[in-house]
Amino acid sequence: MAATRWALHPLAFTLALLGLVAAAAVGGAAAGPLLAVAAGCAAGFANSGST
């Protein structure tokens, strides 16, 4: 139950995005599309309010 709560926590999603970017950083040119999605995703999540 605690794991589910943590998975739904906004910080978990944010840290997952951070991990994605960190992983993509070592991917070179192939990571371009992934970085594009990650940048857009961070902007979209930040653009949302509490709901």
Add this chain to the structure above:
Amino acid sequence: MACIAGVLGALPQALVPAPVRAALLGLVAFVVLGRELGLWRFAVPENARLVPEDVQHRAHWGALQFGFEMGTGMRTYSPSALPHLVLAAVVLVVPLPVAPLVAAGFAIGRFMMPVLSNAWSDDGGWTQVWAAAEPVVRRVLACVCVGALAIATSGAWS
């Protein structure tokens, strides 16, 4: 929006040297990052209107219109400057074929907030969770967005 910006960005991307465009984006990213980290404050362009509830009851396309306006953020407040940074990136450095991916990511980000909120509980507890986490989340999101753009601009998109 991203596709329009991508098409408009074809002109500066064709005419302005890549280092100049990267420097311009770096300047915008610096200003936005400082704002998101709370180092300075300034207002960002926003529509500043909530989508009226009756929109979803209009004719057959009401729900679609509500979803479009809410999902794209075109008719809402903007608590963050990251969308403006991403838009600048699409105009200045993001290759046109990649622009739809930025838009898809934005849509996923917008989508995740109600998904997480609804999955959390029905008692409004999410609001408290978000309020407690927001200061940290916003700072990390800013680092994620700026970091992703910086890495891609310096390597994958250059």
